[in-house]
Amino acid sequence: MEELLESLARYDAPTLANAIETLDVQPRDVGFADSRIRCMFPELGRMVGFAATATIVARGKPGPDWAGAGNDALYAHVRTVRPPRVVVVQDLDDPPAHGSLWGEVHATIFGALGCVGCVTDGAVRDLDEARGMGFHFFAAGPSVSHAYVRVETVGEPVEIGGLVVAPGDLLHADQHGVLKIPLDIAAALPAAAERVIETEQALLRWVRSDDFNPARLPEMRARH
Numbered sequence: 001m002e003e004l005l006e007s008l009a010r011y012d013a014p015t016l017a018n019a020i021e022t023l024d025v026q027p028r029d030v031g032f033a034d035s036r037i038r039c040m041f042p043e044l045g046r047m048v049g050f051a052a053t054a055t056i057v058a059r060g061k062p063g064p065d066w067a068g069a070g071n072d073a074l075y076a077h078v079r080t081v082r083p084p085r086v087v088v089v090q091d092l093d094d095p096p097a098h099g100s101l102w103g104e105v106h107a108t109i110f111g112a113l114g115c116v117g118c119v120t121d122g123a124v125r126d127l128d129e130a131r132g133m134g135f136h137f138f139a140a141g142p143s144v145s146h147a148y149v150r151v152e153t154v155g156e157p158v159e160i161g162g163l164v165v166a167p168g169d170l171l172h173a174d175q176h177g178v179l180k181i182p183l184d185i186a187a188a189l190p191a192a193a194e195r196v197i198e199t200e201q202a203l204l205r206w207v208r209s210d211d212f213n214p215a216r217l218p219e220m221r222a223r224h
Helices: 002-008 013-023 071-078 104-112 127-132 183-208 214-223
Strands: 047-057 085-091 100-102 115-120 136-139 150-154 158-160 163-165 170-174 177-181
Touching: 002 047, 002 183, 013 170, 013 177, 013 183, 047 071, 047 115, 047 158, 071 085, 071 150, 085 158, 085 170, 100 104, 100 115, 104 115, 104 127, 115 170, 163 177, 177 183, 183 214
Parallel strands: 047 085, 085 115, 115 136
Antiparallel strands: 047 150, 047 170, 158 163, 170 177
């Protein structure tokens, strides 16, 4: 599995998305988070890992009868997922991204727990510190405060930017966004990605060549 993950990390997310399309295992308009989820640190490159999941809220001070899962349950859940791990957190506030679960402290803790980054439709903070330790943040944006953030549930499917993620799902993410890779085709994706690259480059070589003829574009696009 480690070799496969390294192979997947050699390709950017759009190339892998195109490769998945060629295998015709799902509709083309599913399997990725939408543009509400931003890559906060494009310079860190690609992130590949298996999802641990949670939900949070940050608005409103919890009362003495609050019965959410809490941080300790999330720490325990993360350890049940095979590494490398990505923590995927759905923010249940309306609107979300008011208070942040993620900052220097949790980037450090979850990094020590074998996590390479987080994906959330909530907020993140301590950007310089997290970037400095190489911990990926994919989020709706930054926030200055953690407010009353608390973990409500762990280990259940969540929805982030229109993408449903369950514990153990394989994620690939980079400056373009977050992609879910179907596990049953993961081993076939590097070869499919190479075919995508060659097909695209063949077309581009023709477009850039002296043989380029605009009248032949429909024909050449159909062939490539």
